[in-house]
Amino acid sequence: EPEVTQTPSHQVTQMGQEVILRCVPISNHLYFYWYRQILGQKVEFLVSFYNNEISEKSEIFDDQFSVERPDGSNFTLKIRSTKLEDSAMYFCASSGAQNSPLHFGNGTRLTVT
Amino acid sequence: QKEVEQDPGPLSVPEGAIVSLNCTYSNSAFQYFMWYRQYSRKGPELLMYTYSSGNKEDGRFTAQVDKSSKYISLFIRDSQPSDSATYLCAIIASGGSYIPTFGRGTSLIVHP
Numbered sequence: 001e002p003e004v005t006q007t008p009s010h011q012v013t014q015m016g017q018e019v020i021l022r023c024v025p026i027s028n029h030l031y032f033y034w035y036r037q038i039l040g041q042k043v044e045f046l047v048s049f050y051n052n053e054i055s056e057k058s059e060i061f062d063d064q065f066s067v068e069r070p071d072g073s074n075f076t077l078k079i080r081s082t083k084l085e086d087s088a089m090y091f092c093a094s095s096g097a098q099n100s101p102l103h104f105g106n107g108t109r110l111t112v113t
Numbered sequence: 114q115k116e117v118e119q120d121p122g123p124l125s126v127p128e129g130a131i132v133s134l135n136c137t138y139s140n141s142a143f144q145y146f147m148w149y150r151q152y153s154r155k156g157p158e159l160l161m162y163t164y165s166s167g168n169k170e171d172g173r174f175t176a177q178v179d180k181s182s183k184y185i186s187l188f189i190r191d192s193q194p195s196d197s198a199t200y201l202c203a204i205i206a207s208g209g210s211y212i213p214t215f216g217r218g219t220s221l222i223v224h225p
Contacts, residue, residue: 042217056212091156098211101147104156
């Protein structure tokens with residue numbers, strides 16, 4: 001069964017450093033998402049992406065964040081200058097249509113020290 | 114007022130029990146309903162997807178939607194220790210934003 005894959009599974013970085021989280025969505029999906037989950041808290045929406053542009057973003061997704069689909073398969077989330085409070089699990093998801101259920105990857109655990 | 118409410122638990126049941134997990138929501142525009150299972154340090158895994166009131170069954174799982182009461186449930190029959198996980202409801206509104214709104218999840222423990 002096709003799945004969403006994310007790399008790396010765990011990333012440790014120092015405060016102020018840039019990180020890039022990578023995702024390969026399901027190949028025939030058109031809608032892509034990033035979510036965040038701080039330990040013990042709920043899954044929070046960051047950004048959605050469709051037709052090579054951001055379609056919606058939350059208040060969390062400020063100027064420190066950016067997304068890109070550099071080729072036909074990868075979808076990346078960049079955090080320019082990480083803060084301690086960026087430590088969380090970051091999940092990529094994709095769906096085939098707007099009201100279709102999202103399929104999630106297993107996440108990247110980001111630890112900012 | 115939170116849009117999707119879900120009791121965080123933990124809910125502890127013996128193996129073989131019938132489990133009932135619930136979410137309530139406030140936005141009447143919510144029209145598409147999903148249940149996800151999340152194991153520790155893993156991504157949410159889709160279990161059920163429905164968009165109509167009533168019941169939908171898949172193996173040991175039954176999703177129930179009552180749009181008039183703004184209430185959704187997930188029932189697990191013959192629960193197994195491997196069902197121990199956090200269960201998340203997620204709801205999508207029709208029209209406007211199609212971004213799913215998640216509940217905070219209910220932690221389920223099935224003990225042998």
